[in-house]
Amino acid sequence: MTAGTEASTALHDLESKARAHGPVYGADAQIVCDNLVRIYKTDGVEVVALQGLDLLVGKGEMIGIVGASGSGKSTLLNILSGLDVPTAGVARVADADLLALGARERLRFRRDLVGFVWQQTSRNLLPYLTAAENVELPMRLARRRRSGRAAELLDLLGVADCAGKRPGEMSGGQQQRTAIAVAVANGPQVILADEPTGELDSVTSGEVFDALRSANRELGVTTVIVTHDAMVAENVDRTVAIRDGRTASEVVRRTALNEHGEEIVHAEEYAVLDRAGRLQLPRDFTGALGMRDRVRLALESDHIGVWPDERGNDA
Numbered sequence: 516m517t518a519g520t521e522a523s524t525a526l527h528d529l530e531s532k533a534r535a536h537g538p539v540y541g542a543d544a545q546i547v548c549d550n551l552v553r554i555y556k557t558d559g560v561e562v563v564a565l566q567g568l569d570l571l572v573g574k575g576e577m578i579g580i581v582g583a584s585g586s587g588k589s590t591l592l593n594i595l596s597g598l599d600v601p602t603a604g605v606a607r608v609a610d611a612d613l614l615a616l617g618a619r620e621r622l623r624f625r626r627d628l629v630g631f632v633w634q635q636t637s638r639n640l641l642p643y644l645t646a647a648e649n650v651e652l653p654m655r656l657a658r659r660r661r662s663g664r665a666a667e668l669l670d671l672l673g674v675a676d677c678a679g680k681r682p683g684e685m686s687g688g689q690q691q692r693t694a695i696a697v698a699v700a701n702g703p704q705v706i707l708a709d710e711p712t713g714e715l716d717s718v719t720s721g722e723v724f725d726a727l728r729s730a731n732r733e734l735g736v737t738t739v740i741v742t743h744d745a746m747v748a749e750n751v752d753r754t755v756a757i758r759d760g761r762t763a764s765e766v767v768r769r770t771a772l773n774e775h776g777e778e779i780v781h782a783e784e785y786a787v788l789d790r791a792g793r794l795q796l797p798r799d800f801t802g803a804l805g806m807r808d809r810v811r812l813a814l815e816s817d818h819i820g821v822w823p824d825e826r827g828n829d830a
């Protein structure tokens with residue numbers, strides 16, 4: 516056997532072993548971030564904005580991403596939208612590998628597969644076009660104009676009466692709902708919204724969240740909303756909290772019917788266990804029990820016990 520065939524046999528064995536470990540991480544997910552790292556270098560100083568972030572978003576899911584200022588939310592959204600490239604890890608959106616896209620594929624990804632809604636209404640809509648013309652524009656650019664689609668989308672998002680108005684003649688909420696219609700005009704698989712209610716009062720914010728929900732349910736588009744707005748938790752299936760460039764916890768909402776047939780909502784908080792087995796405990800939990808530096812663990816039949824390290828803390 517030559518050195519070349521030996522090497523290829525070894526590679527073949529490794530590949531078979533890897534396959535035997537089961538399906539690829541997030542094989543069915545619409546958005547996959549696996550150990551995502553983004554390091555910015557400015558004037559010789561490195562800032563680690565994302566430090567091994569893991570996130571899976573299922574097809575058709577609607578999630579909120581929350582976190583303190585500087586936690587890495589915008590960095591993540593810029594990567595998912597194809598504007599920025601991560602330093603390391605895996606980022607896949609609608610089957611596009613965002614670390615490997617060439618310039619032309621990146622353009623196609625941004626035009627066909629993802630839609631965007633930004634906080635600043637001026638970034639979403641052209642001021643000299645009417646709402647209907649704004650919605651038609653991405654379809655024209657992609658040579659995919661369908662008569663009646665702009666009106667249908669504006670109707671779905673509750674702004675049919677704005678079709679002939681320019682952004683300056685609409686309220687902030689109407690502009691954002693029109694922006695959602697623009698974002699879904701070319702039938703993307705994913706919508707990414709960055710602080711879409713940042714400039715709106717709470718009633719208007721509710722209307723914009725409802726419009727995002729309509730697009731998500733009626734068009735089946737996977738929706739990710741990055742926000743500071745605490746109201747987001749009531750409007751999405753799952754809220755993911757980012758802390759220090761990593762996913763830290765999740766709140767999952769489930770609706771069920773009670774004995775009177777009324778809808779009741781359960782919200783449960785989960786900590787994210789990453790693939791290396793790391794877990795970030797909520798600060799208010801560790802603070803309440805005075806846990807720091809290290810904790811004592813014990814494996815029970817159905818849970819893991821975590822106790823303050825009494826001796827360590829007394830020392």
Ligand SMILES: Nc1ncnc2c1ncn2[C@@H]1O[C@H](COP(=O)(O)OP(=O)(O)OP(=O)(O)O)[C@@H](O)[C@H]1O
Nearest residue numbers: 555557562564582583584585586587588589590591
């Ligand atoms: N272009 C850049 N160059 C250098 N550092 C950056 C750059 N962009 C972001 N950072 C740094 O990366 C970290 C994460 O920033 P990011 O903007 O993603 O946070 P964020 O959660 O979106 O914050 P905010 O809610 O204030 O928008 C911060 O420490 C920030 O200073």
